[in-house]
Amino acid sequence: SFSREAQLFVEKFEGALGKGKGKKFYAYKVMMTKKWMKFQRDFENFKTACIPWEMKIKEIESHFGSSVASYFIFLRWMYGINMILFGLTFGLVMVPEALMGKPYGSLPRKTVPRAEEASAMNFATLWDFSGFAQYSVLFYGYYNNQRTIGWLKFRMPLSYFLVGVGTIGYSFMIVIRTMARNANEEGGGDDTSFNFSWKMFTSWDYLIGNPETADNKFASITTSFKEAIVEEQESRKEENIHLTRFLRVLANFLALCTLAGSGYLIFFVVRRSQKFALEGLENYGWWERNEVPLRWQLGRIFALFLGNLYTFIIALMDEINLKASYLLPFMIFSMHLEEEKIVKYNMTIWEASLYNGTIPENSTAPPIQVDPADVPRGPCWETMVGQEFVRLTVSDTMTTYITILIGDFLRAVFVRFFNYCWCWDLEYGFPSYSEFDISGNVLGLIFNQGMIWMGSFYAPCLPAINVFRLHTSMYLQCWAVMCCNVPQERVFKASRSNNFYMAMLLFILFLSTLPAVYTIVSIPPSFDCGPFSGKTRMFEVISETLEHDFPSWFGKVFGYASNPGLILPFILLMV
Amino acid sequence: VYRLHGRYHEMAPNVVPMDYTKDPDVKLPMQLIINMPELKENPFRERIVESFSEDGEGSLSFNDFVDMFSVLSEMAPRELKAIYAFKIYDFNTDNFICKSDLEKTLNKLTREELTAEEITLVCEKVIEEADMDGDGKLGFADFENMISKAPDFLRYCFKKK
Numbered sequence: 001s002f003s004r005e006a007q008l009f010v011e012k013f014e015g016a017l018g019k020g021k022g023k024k025f026y027a028y029k030v031m032m033t034k035k036w037m038k039f040q041r042d043f044e045n046f047k048t049a050c051i052p053w054e055m056k057i058k059e060i061e062s063h064f065g066s067s068v069a070s071y072f073i074f075l076r077w078m079y080g081i082n083m084i085l086f087g088l089t090f091g092l093v094m095v096p097e098a099l100m101g102k103p104y105g106s107l108p109r110k111t112v113p114r115a116e117e118a119s120a121m122n123f124a125t126l127w128d129f130s131g132f133a134q135y136s137v138l139f140y141g142y143y144n145n146q147r148t149i150g151w152l153k154f155r156m157p158l159s160y161f162l163v164g165v166g167t168i169g170y171s172f173m174i175v176i177r178t179m180a181r182n183a184n185e186e187g188g189g190d191d192t193s194f195n196f197s198w199k200m201f202t203s204w205d206y207l208i209g210n211p212e213t214a215d216n217k218f219a220s221i222t223t224s225f226k227e228a229i230v231e232e233q234e235s236r237k238e239e240n241i242h243l244t245r246f247l248r249v250l251a252n253f254l255a256l257c258t259l260a261g262s263g264y265l266i267f268f269v270v271r272r273s274q275k276f277a278l279e280g281l282e283n284y285g286w287w288e289r290n291e292v293p294l295r296w297q298l299g300r301i302f303a304l305f306l307g308n309l310y311t312f313i314i315a316l317m318d319e320i321n322l323k324a325s326y327l328l329p330f331m332i333f334s335m336h337l338e339e340e341k342i343v344k345y346n347m348t349i350w351e352a353s354l355y356n357g358t359i360p361e362n363s364t365a366p367p368i369q370v371d372p373a374d375v376p377r378g379p380c381w382e383t384m385v386g387q388e389f390v391r392l393t394v395s396d397t398m399t400t401y402i403t404i405l406i407g408d409f410l411r412a413v414f415v416r417f418f419n420y421c422w423c424w425d426l427e428y429g430f431p432s433y434s435e436f437d438i439s440g441n442v443l444g445l446i447f448n449q450g451m452i453w454m455g456s457f458y459a460p461c462l463p464a465i466n467v468f469r470l471h472t473s474m475y476l477q478c479w480a481v482m483c484c485n486v487p488q489e490r491v492f493k494a495s496r497s498n499n500f501y502m503a504m505l506l507f508i509l510f511l512s513t514l515p516a517v518y519t520i521v522s523i524p525p526s527f528d529c530g531p532f533s534g535k536t537r538m539f540e541v542i543s544e545t546l547e548h549d550f551p552s553w554f555g556k557v558f559g560y561a562s563n564p565g566l567i568l569p570f571i572l573l574m575v
Numbered sequence: 576v577y578r579l580h581g582r583y584h585e586m587a588p589n590v591v592p593m594d595y596t597k598d599p600d601v602k603l604p605m606q607l608i609i610n611m612p613e614l615k616e617n618p619f620r621e622r623i624v625e626s627f628s629e630d631g632e633g634s635l636s637f638n639d640f641v642d643m644f645s646v647l648s649e650m651a652p653r654e655l656k657a658i659y660a661f662k663i664y665d666f667n668t669d670n671f672i673c674k675s676d677l678e679k680t681l682n683k684l685t686r687e688e689l690t691a692e693e694i695t696l697v698c699e700k701v702i703e704e705a706d707m708d709g710d711g712k713l714g715f716a717d718f719e720n721m722i723s724k725a726p727d728f729l730r731y732c733f734k735k736k
Contacts, residue, residue: 196700198725200680201664201718204618214616222685229693232700 052076056478062220064487065227068436070498072478078449079470081174085167085456085463092163093460094137100150101143108375109529110135110142117373129387138390138461141383141529147544155549157531157541164457164520168513171453175509179502199224223487336381340527343378350376378528382458382519389455389462396448397469404480408434412484433486441477446505454512457519583640586611603640605633618683619663626662653723661718673712674698 048054053076061069105111112120112135120131129138136142149156203221354370412433415426426432448466456462520539525532532538586607605624614620625633627643635643645651646659662668666676677698681689689697705713705721713721 194704194721194724196697197705197721200677200684200697200701201660201722202725204684211616218618218684218686218688222688225681225685225689225693225697229696232696 053474053478058220059216060478060481062216062223064436064481064485065223067438068481068487071436071438071441072474074442074501075445075470075474075477077178078445079467079474081171082449082452082463082467082470084170085452086467088163088167088170089456089460089463092159096149096154096159097137097143097156100152100154101156102146102149104135105372107144108372108377109144109380109533111372113377114371114373129390134383134387138459139383139386140458140460140531141380141526143529143531145531145533145535147548155545158545160460160531161520161538161541163460164516167456167463168453168516171509171513172506175502175506179499179506182499182502195228199228336379336384336526339379343376344527347376347378378526380526380529382526382530386455386459386462389451390459390465393448393451393455393462393465393469396444396451397473400444400473401476404476408480408484433484435488436481436485442501443504446501446508449505450508450512453509454515457516579641579644580637582611583637602630602634602636605635608633608635608640618686622663622666626659654719657719657722658715660722661715664718671710671712671714672718674702677701 053072057069057072057076060072102110112131116131119125122131125131126133133139134141143156143160145157147157148154199221203224204217411431415431415433419426448469452462452466521537523538524536525538527533532541535541535544583603587603605621605628608614608624609620614623617623621633623643624635627639627646628635629639646655661672664676664680665672666679667673678694681694681697702711702713705717707717707720708714
């Protein structure tokens with residue numbers, strides 16, 4: 001038998017090695033090799049356990065298949081991106097301003113106006129991100145346009161600008177890089193001969209000794225077989241090409257119709273609100289009064305718009321969210337121009353009234369101490385836009401969570417406990433347990449990220465809010481999937497749809513960064529708030545930095561290098 | 576080897592002697608072996624024990640016991656592992672893995688969660704993929720050819736802590 005052969009072999013070997021010292025050294029070498037292999041295996045296990053949520057995702061994969069698991073892997077990847085965005089905005093924008101900028105109450109833009117002071121601390125106001133939340137580092141309007149702040153001479157406006165541009169650049173880079181990596185992997189993974197044979201003979205892990213792990217392993221093997229079977233069946237089916245083509249065209253056409261319809265609805269609402277704005281202005285012919293009535297009118301318009309907006313959101317959630325948030329900056333900005341003119345006029349009148357006519361116009365006078373809360377404010381459209389985005393994100397999050405709790409959890413509880421006293425079998429008929437809606441969830445995630453990208457320039461707090469949202473979402477959805485959902489009837493493999501979702505993400509990224517880029521390049525910043533106030537264009541902060549902080553020759557070189565002819569090819573090369 | 580002897584002895588202290596120099600003829604029944612923690616969760620544990628047993632019924636003498644754990648360890652060469660893997664999956668011990676063997680393997684792997692239709696499909700696909708000589712079942716040459724190309728075989732199969 002084998003062991004007798006082995007014994008002879010060992011004896012021969014021993015003889016060859018000689019006695020004593022040789023034998024010990026060999027035994028030592030064998031022991032070290034064994035220890036090294038064990039260490040390598042343990043380290044691999046440790047590395048896998050360190051990846052956040054890896055165990056959870058593996059468990060979900062074994063019960064629900066690779067496509068459901070791929071949603072969670074996508075969620076985790078998004079979480080990583082948002083962490084980096086959060087790090088940038090928090091570390092380079094919010095913290096320096098909080099630590100080294102002028103404190104709350106020192107400047108008009110940093111103080112709650114007198115009129116709003118009474119309600120500034122209410123929970124309702126804070127939940128709506130007005131009051132104290134609005135006049136803080138969370139939003140664009142709080143930041144001062146001082147070129148350097150603190151003893152470190154931290155260049156705040158420059159930092160704000162670079163962080164804004166940097167987040168856009170980083171997001172592009174990482175999405176494109178992941179797409180390229182996916183494309184590479186897919187090319188190699190298609191060559192699977194012996195697919196079924198390997199699944200049958202090599203999938204069991206002989207090291208498993210724990211019954212729970214064994215359960216998971218059985219489930220994952222079964223799911224893996226089911227996926228392969230479905231793939232095989234699909235490839236065997238004879239396809240009616242014409243029918244599928246017709247169905248595809250029909251689906252696209254219907255989708256376009258809904259998009260056009262919702263676009264028209266939004267356009268209609270905007271027109272209606274603009275009409276209200278014009279009516280409102282006509283009713284107040286005297287600008288010398290304080291701007292509170294004007295503000296009230298604008299508030300009414302916003303309320304109307306928001307009311308409509310929220311109705312639309314519930315009706316056609318994903319698409320409307322994105323399009324509405326896309327139109328928002330432009331809508332708010334058009335009203336802003338009107339308001340700015342009014343306020344500037346107002347302020348000259350107000351300053352004159354302060355001096356009460358005691359000092360003739362053209363002489364200089366000692367500045368009168370006025371409490372910052374009493375100074376009339378210029379409109380700050382960037383903060384308003386930021387607030388809208390934050391509100392949209394929060395409401396979207398709430399809607400998702402409540403949908404999960406009601407749609408999945410309550411439904412499961414109802415089916416489970418009322419099954420005994422109901423006429424028909426609840427579990428097999430209506431409503432039964434819900435399946436996990438992969439595409440809906442992924443699209444929701446993509447559109448949510450689009451909103452974050454669009455809004456983070458105006459509200460540095462958005463990435464932080466999103467990190468919190470994704471973190472809780474991961475736990476909530478993992479729990480909901482394992483507890484309330486059933487696996488789909490047919491389990492599909494995740495590979496081909498991955499790059500489709502990536503392409504969609506890239507498209508949304510491009511769309512969402514357009515408004516921010518447009519703002520930076522062509523719209524003048526508000527004169528009374530934010531780090532760029534007083535400049536004609538936001539990107540002037542760069543030329544200003546070059547003038548003051550770099551030696552003159554550098555400025556000339558940069559002037560030549562910033563020729564668009566050079567920059568465009570450079571960017572294209574990078575991509 | 577001393578550790579293995581310790582484990583072997585542990586399982587039935589009354590039967591197994593401490594002293595093996597006289598080469599006694601002692602065998603342990605299958606029931607004891609398949610309850611060992613290393614094998615307890617394994618769906619193929621009965622087959623593993625049977626294929627190492629000299630009398631073919633599943634009782635292991637100490638030599639067989641040592642053989643089993645040495646093949647399962649990481650130090651064993653790949654060809655040896657392939658030979659014993661083939662023996663394990665060959666349920667009716669006819670030196671071929673035929674369709675009924677495949678069906679039994681699949682049922683053990685998935686704990687009978689697949690429908691009959693799915694099982695037939697999988698077994699057909701396996702024979703289609705791996706059967707090189709066209710006799711409708713897998714001989715050892717077919718099996719070895721298929722296993723040698725598998726990337727995971729060495730990593731997940733037949734390792735012992």
